[in-house]
Amino acid sequence: MYLNNHTYYSLRYGTFPEKELCDLAEENKATAVAVTDINNTSACLSFLKTAQKYDFKALIGIDFRNGVQQQYVGLARNNNGFKQLNDHLSAHLHVEKEFAAAAPPLEDCWFIYPLEQVIRCQKWHFREDEFIGVSVESLRKLKFSKYLQLKHKLVLLQTVTFRNKRDYNAHRLLRAIDKNILLSQLPENEQGAPSHKMLPQNTLFEAFADYPFIPQNTQRLIDGCELNFGFDSARQNRNLQIFSSSKEEDAEILKELCYKNLPRRYPHATPETYARVEKELQAIISLGFVSYFLINHDIISYAKSKNYPFIGRGSGANSVVAYIIGITNVDPIELNLYFERFINAHRHSPPDFDIDFSWKDRQDVTDYIFRRYEHTALLATYVTFKRRAVIRELGKVFGLPKAEIDKLSSGYFDPKSLDEMEQLVFRYSGLIAGFPNYLSVHSGGIAILQEPIHQYAGTFLPPKGFATIQLDMNIAEDVGIFKFDILAQRGLSKITDAIEIIKENQPEAEIEDMENISAFKNDPNINHLLRTGDCMGVFYVESPAMRGLFQKLQTDDYLGLVAASSIIRPGVSNGGMKEEYIKRHRDPERRKQAHPVLAKILDETYGIMVYQEDVLKIAHYFAGLSLEEADILRRGMSGKKRNEVDFRRLEDKFRNNCREKGYSESLIEEVWTQIMSFAGYAFPKGHSASYAVESYQSLYLKYYFPLEFMVACLNNGGGFYDVETYIQEIRKCGGRVHAPCINKSDHHTVICGKDIYLGLGYIKELEIKVVQRILEDRNFFGSFRSFDDFIDRVPISIEQLSILLKIDAFRFTGVDKHHLLWKAYFKLNKGKTATGQALLFKPPHRDFDLPELSHSFLIDAYDQMELLGFSLHDHFKLLKPECFHNLMRPGVVKAKDLQQYLGQQIEIYGHLITAKRTPTVNRQYMCFGTFYDRDGDIFDVVQFPRAAERFPLHSKGIYLCKGKVMEELGYIYITIDWMERQETIGDPRYVSPSKKGLLKVE
Structure with missing residues (x-):
């Protein structure tokens, strides 16, 4: 019976996760264990779920402390008691107020004061819900204390923070990191006691053999606690269930919205269109997801009333209902998007909408949500200690010189060369890496609940002023809290700002309606930008990798852009399917190499899986699973939480159905392996299609109003x-x-x-x-x-x-x-x-x-x-005279002429724009670099491992590049044999007159 246990969510204090606490409790045959982290409830629900598989009673509460000074431990007697504890904790965290020495009267909670605190405060009067906690270590104080008279108030309070000496050492390091001091300077009162460990329960009872009433009192407290949140099959949807006054009214509102707006989206709707709408409405209503649609529609309606641009994307773009009522702008019928990818009869969680707003508008939209809905909070995310960052922190804690810290954090050193202190830093960095460091705010997740937020966790108040629950999205989903994604991006504000800048700079200019996407899709000038990869500044498609892909694919239409946005993802790219897709796209004859069945199912993508929906198609048409079963299989493959029994059952059905269809075992295994490696990384087609719409809007502005568009890019933080x-x-x-x-x-x-x-x-x-x-x-x-x-x-x-x-x-x-x-x-x-x-x-x-x-x-x-941070002068004019003269000599190639030198060795000078290191299969590194030459034209280089090691691209500057000009399906690049960063003239104010080396250039 341990009522005060810390996980590593006692931030910069605790030393292990809740799962390991459960293992520790089982090992020591504990009958009851309470997670009571310091001013934090992040582990509580996860602990309750994990503990279901163990043979002890799980309790939850909070260890209320001012700094590390323990005031009291609060235990929840029931679900309402947990809410009361969270109310109390949050009220203090929001205003950064210290906890008083006395706990507040909360009817559904127990409060336990450590004996040392009681003695220090000389507390004599205890309410019915207040007790005195005695540990094995404090027993010696109890023997001679007048508090021994209060037998009915004494309970067992053995704090557990460590498992062993190593945990204790890690704890001390965490405390030193938290205080930003040397380990040798860490005060004793800033640390936990080495005795804060879990003992076997029999040993614990033996220690209290002379005071049997203490374990008995403790058991009565434990027996008085009963919590029920519901996990797994017992999980309930905790989101707001009723948007209006009743579920029936909600259903009517959704139907009315659909049929009122359907003619606008589908002016020539067919019977098949109406059938699709009816099918979706029935599924949405029967599964209880109506309020989810109406809340998202309400948020969008508010944004429209303020003229805020937005993009609805994610798997939600597969829904015709979402398209009709205006949550998304992608037509799922036109793109043949499966509704079952979005929602099906076997889905227990609400569907998934991601709504992007401008970074300038998201704050106001969030404020509207908090004003509009009563039980609302942002979701947290746990910022963890990263290995290199931990090495830096521990290096400071151990007092290592900066040069040694830099060496260790770089990762480039011989482990045998490390001295004893460096080995300690390296060893403990491995232990602490991955620990939660502090709570931050999820990038866009908002909880809108039926019940008060504090039913499930405490909240804190980050700088933006919105209450944030101490749970991340994974733990929240375990208990049935499903986030609304209200995200921010700069691409949308580039578009709106560019339009305003155009109106001011060119008042006579005619600007196309930005919603007229079909005009953009069919504009040859815009599609020429795609085909040549001239997309700098364009949201989502401006990176060197996308530019090269466009050139290889010769992308010149909307569907090509949608495909390109997906095949660059790791699932397609890493499996070699990207290269095969490009070859089949360029060579119709090569498409015949696809298996006939796959080619028929995936005719749009030449028999290659490109989108998440392709997993559904393969599972449904190739293996004969229902679309609902296919989506369950997809979610399981993608790393989503899955029921292993159901997943294995569907895998067996997949294989057996394929055998019955007469497929060879090698083909079955090949397809299964492909979709297993692919599903976790691929985009839903609707997601790519949504981004492609925004890309086309930006491409229109870039082609017809390039200067205004680029100024808008600068004013919105740039991009890649x-x-x-x-x-x-x-x-x-x-x-x-x-x-x-x-x-x-x-x-x-x-x-x-x-x-x-x-x-x-x-x-x-x-x-x-x-x-x-x-x-x-x-x-x-x-x-x-x-x-x-x-x-x-x-x-x-x-x-x-x-x-x-x-x-x-x-x-x-x-x-x-x-x-x-x-x-x-x-x-x-x-x-x-x-x-x-x-x-x-x-x-x-x-x-x-x-x-x-x-x-x-x-x-x-x-x-x-x-x-x-940069110069507006021509960087090439800053070269030393000899370097500048070499630049101008005959034989130096320019980027625009590379096509003429295919297969030849050349020299070219370029100013480094960006470089990316990437690992090879044998764990070496190669590098991709992008430069512009003196004319401002861009060229790309590739450094294979040997060249990447000899000529690292560590810093910006002008480089002389020597290598062979190569072409791959129309994409030209240079494989580097040798390169050198060129020297520039120094600042004449800091160079002696005889060494200035000034060069007059016109």
Whole structure:
């Protein structure tokens, strides 16, 4: 009987998961075990579910502490008691309030105060629900204590945090990490006691042999606790079940929405369309998922009322009902999407909608959900200790020098060369890696429940201010809490922002209706961008891998884009099916190699599984399973929680049905292996189709309004590439990019015709309040007329003004920035604090005679690197003279001419954009690099393991690349034999005059 047990969800304190606590309890023949983590309930429900397989009574509660100082342990007598404990915990966590020494009166809870706490506080009066906890270690204090008189209040409270010495050592390391101190500096009162271990129950009873009433009292507490949440077959759907006033009314609302909107989606609906709608409605109503549809529709309706763009995607796109009522914009009939992939009679959890909003709008949508629905919380996620991060933390705890920490965390070292302290770091990093480190917020999961959130766990309040339950999605689903996915992405805001920028920069331009997707799909100019992979800035399809895939596939239509979005996924790609798909797509004769049955079933994808739905098709048409059985099989293969008995039964049925159809054992095994390796990684077709719609909208803007679109990309955080790469793309599109300007720039990047002015927000160390002052003054009183005018109007320190001068933000004055910097020091009192109060009378300004100051574009370039993180000057002009001359010599190839050198060895200079290391089958590494040449054209290189090891791409810069030009189905790349990063001219302010090596270039 152990009533105070910690798992590793006692964050940075506990040392093992709840499953291992169950094993420990069984090993020690414990009859009752309670999980009571420190100010955390993350493990409670998972523990109750796990404990069903063990022979002890499982209880749950909370160890309430201020820091590590234990105040009392609360045990839930029943489900309502657990809610009361969560209410109490959450009220304190939300406002970061310490717990009082006395527990509150909660009718369905027991509270146990450790004897040491009782003695310290001299507590004498105990309510009926309050008890004194005695451990084996504190028995010696009890013998001589007056609290021995309160026999009916004494219970057994043996804390369990460790299993052995190793756990205790890990605990001490976790505590040192938490306090950010050396292990040698860790105070004793910040640690648990080494005696906090589980003893065999007989040994425990022997220790209390002189006090038999203590175990007896404890048993009465245990007997008074009974919890029932329901797991597995007893699991209930805890989500909000009634949207309106009754389930019947909900069903009528959903039907009315369908038939009212059906003519808009299907103006020429066929009897088959109506039959599909009826089939779906019957399934949705009979399975009790009506409220799920109506809640999602309500969220979408709110977004539409605010003109927020959104995308409904995921397996939900397979539903005609979802398409008709506007949750998704993908026609499942047009794309032949299976409803059974989304919902079927054997499904116990609600269907799955993922709704993407702009990152600017998601906060307001979430706020609406919290206002609209009573029992709502965000889902948490457990941020775990990663191995390399743990090594860094432990290195600091052990006091290792930075160089040794860097060596260990890099992973590149000989284990035999490690000294004793380094071996300890490495050994314990393996133990702690994977432990939960802290609770964060799930990327988009929201719980909307029928009952109060605290029925299931406590909540905390992260910075965004929405209550977040201390459960992740997996534990939540175990008890029947199924999340609504309200996600954020930047692609949508790129589209809406680009439209606004176009209206401002080109007011006369005609912009196509962004919902007119069919016009985009059939536009040859847009499809040309796809075919050539010219998709930089386009959400979801701009990476080098997608660009290469488009070129190989010669993708030039909507369905091709949908397929490409799926075949790049690991399930298709890693199994070699991606290459086979490309070959069959390019060569109709090769399609005949597909098995006739598979070719017939998967005719759209040439007999190759590309989408999750293909698993259903194979299982249904190839193996003769029903569509409902096929989806259960798919979910089991994809790593979803599955019933092993049902899964094995369906596997046997799959194989037996195939044998009855006369398939060979080798074919059966080949198909089964393919779908097993494929199902866990593939996209549902509706998911890819939903993203393809957004990609087409972005492609339209990129082709017809490239500068405005790229500015919108910059203002929404870019995408796959860094800011410098997008700036290069703007130049390639004919734009002129300027450094931030006092009179032209806003906080974000702005465009005037073809001139793009980077935002003041890009300038590092420039305070936001300074930016606000500048913009507010300029908006009220107009542009600044001179440097002196700026000083008169904007309160600013010399340090902040110096930053603006270094970036040359006053170049409109026509005065050299170094000259202005001297003037600034004369005109501003360096130590004086600006008041922000407007001047009634402007003081006269004196001009000063200053010596002639030299200037170089190199100084501007290095100032830009320092303040922006990149230079706006041509990087190739920053090369040392000898390197620049080599760049210009005959024989150096440009990216646009690579086609002429297929199979030949060439030399080419390129500025590194991005590089990706990837492991080979024999655990070596190869590298894929993307560069642009002096003309701004992009080319790709491949480093096989030997070259990747000899010439690592660790940093940005210009490289001389030597290798062979190769082609694969129209995609051109260079296999690297040798490469070298080129030297640049140093900052002339820090290089001696005799070594400046300045090069005059036009």
